[in-house]
Amino acid sequence: MILKLNKQQIRTALEEAYDHYKDNTEGKNADYIPFLAGVPSRLFGIAACLPDGELIAVGDTDYAFGIESVSKVPTALLAMHQYGAETVLRQIGADATGLPFNSIMAILLENDHPSTPLVNAGAIAACSMIRPTGASDAKWKAITEFIEALTGSRIAVIDELYRSESETNFNNRAIAWLLRNYGRIYDDPELSLDLYTRQCSLGVTARQLAVMAATIASGGVNPITHLKVFDAALTPKITALMATVGFYEHTGDWLYATGLPAKSGVGGGILAVVPGVMGLAAFAPPLDEAGNSVKAQKALAQIADRLSLGLFNTTHGIVTEAERSLVEA
Ligand code: GLN
Numbered sequence: 001m002i003l004k005l006n007k008q009q010i011r012t013a014l015e016e017a018y019d020h021y022k023d024n025t026e027g028k029n030a031d032y033i034p035f036l037a038g039v040p041s042r043l044f045g046i047a048a049c050l051p052d053g054e055l056i057a058v059g060d061t062d063y064a065f066g067i068e069s070v071s072k073v074p075t076a077l078l079a080m081h082q083y084g085a086e087t088v089l090r091q092i093g094a095d096a097t098g099l100p101f102n103s104i105m106a107i108l109l110e111n112d113h114p115s116t117p118l119v120n121a122g123a124i125a126a127c128s129m130i131r132p133t134g135a136s137d138a139k140w141k142a143i144t145e146f147i148e149a150l151t152g153s154r155i156a157v158i159d160e161l162y163r164s165e166s167e168t169n170f171n172n173r174a175i176a177w178l179l180r181n182y183g184r185i186y187d188d189p190e191l192s193l194d195l196y197t198r199q200c201s202l203g204v205t206a207r208q209l210a211v212m213a214a215t216i217a218s219g220g221v222n223p224i225t226h227l228k229v230f231d232a233a234l235t236p237k238i239t240a241l242m243a244t245v246g247f248y249e250h251t252g253d254w255l256y257a258t259g260l261p262a263k264s265g266v267g268g269g270i271l272a273v274v275p276g277v278m279g280l281a282a283f284a285p286p287l288d289e290a291g292n293s294v295k296a297q298k299a300l301a302q303i304a305d306r307l308s309l310g311l312f313n314t315t316h317g318i319v320t321e322a323e324r325s326l327v328e329a
Contacts, residue, residue, distance in 0.1 A: 005307055010278070011056050013306040014046050017299040018058040027286030027294035030266040035164035036066060036285070039268070044284040045206040046299050049214035051278065053223040057207055064203035065283055066161045068265030069101060069118070069291075071147070071199040072126070074212065076117035077238050078146045079126045081230045085237045090114075091129065091186065092122045096245040101291060102171050104178065111182045118245045118263060120196075121175050121184075127199070128185045128192035136191050143199055150215045151208040152224040162201035169197055200265075206283040209271045213279025239273050243311075247297075250290040257301045259310020264292040272300050274309045 022044055031037035045061035080088045093114030097106035102120045117126040130139045147155055176193040179185035185192055215222045216239065219232030242261035247254040254262065260280075262272035268285035270293055280303065282296035304310055 007054065007056065009307065010048055013303045014048060014056055014058045017302040018044065018046055020302060021295045021298050024295050024298065027288055029285045030287055030291065033165050033168060035161045036267060039065060039285045041285050044295055046282045047206040047210035049210040049223060049279045051214065051218055051223050055207055055210060060283065061206040064205050065269060066158060066200065066267030067202045067204045067269060068200045068267040070209060070263050070265040070269050070271050071202060072118045072123040073238060073242065073263050073271060074147045074150055075123060075126045075130065075143055075199060076241060077230055077234060078143060079117065079129045080234050080237060082131050083129065085234060088117065092117045092125050094241055094244065096251060098249055101248045104174060107175065107178050114184060116241055116245050118241050119248065120172055121179060124172065124176050124192050124196045125179055125185050127195040128187035133187050136195065139195055140198065143195065147202065149222065149227060149229045150212040152211050152222045153208055155202050155204060155208065157198060157201050158203040162198055165197050165201055172196065204269065206281045209269055209281035210279045213271045213273050213281055216273045217275050217277060217279050235275060239275055242273065247292045248290050250292060254297065258304040259312045260304050262300065266291045268293040268296065270296040270300060
């Protein structure tokens, strides 16, 4: 996509979205993971990371919150990085379930074909695929090092969140074993479930998610460290998955509103990718009934609208080589 934007326009769009929604009190913190119920509901931050590594941040963008399902994005990417996009398609799939993120029904209905690494079942399967098979510590190291390469910074598990999730993840345990029943998990189910639970308990800031989104937007090159994290051919694959199922049963509503591939988590975070242009992230704990942050969705939708970021827009036209600087200083 070719978009000509200057940094001041982007900053203004973020500030206006922040001001517009900061006092919105719709939605409710997740409480099925007890730790999340206690996160201050008023926290709200929005960040953008540009291809030159510049970060534009408004509000609570340094607060480390539970990454939750946004972690499904890096692990899906890592599985593609290790095995190739075709193998991940064959072993997990790329179809939306149209059902909630933790649906057992979806597994029963789709027992003869896989779904997507961006719902719980597929994410647990993706964790099971991560090499080296059978080695929990080495798999965990691979996952966290990959996320750190994407964000260009250190990340750590929020221990209390990990405990809280581990004590209450009975539904996910059922999913892991059901996958085992259908031959759709590729390592020990308990080990795979624990890796998934741990990755969901990682603390990240909106700034870190914006850098992760920008690394994806830039075809795998982290705009801050300049390190190549994954092959550029994987950006259209992971963004296709995000566009298909990033907000679960509300994904169509989101895509209709914004035209952007994005992924939410029940910690209140959303990561959105504008391929070739920038990475965006927003964070606010209260969720809608599908488990997507209300304020983060509204803020990002307003920004996408103001800056005409939607991938399906026709307004950008064809530009000459000379106009190809995507974001000007
Ligand atoms: N850890 C959470 C779960 O498995 C993540 C869900 C989410 O963010 N949608 O239920």
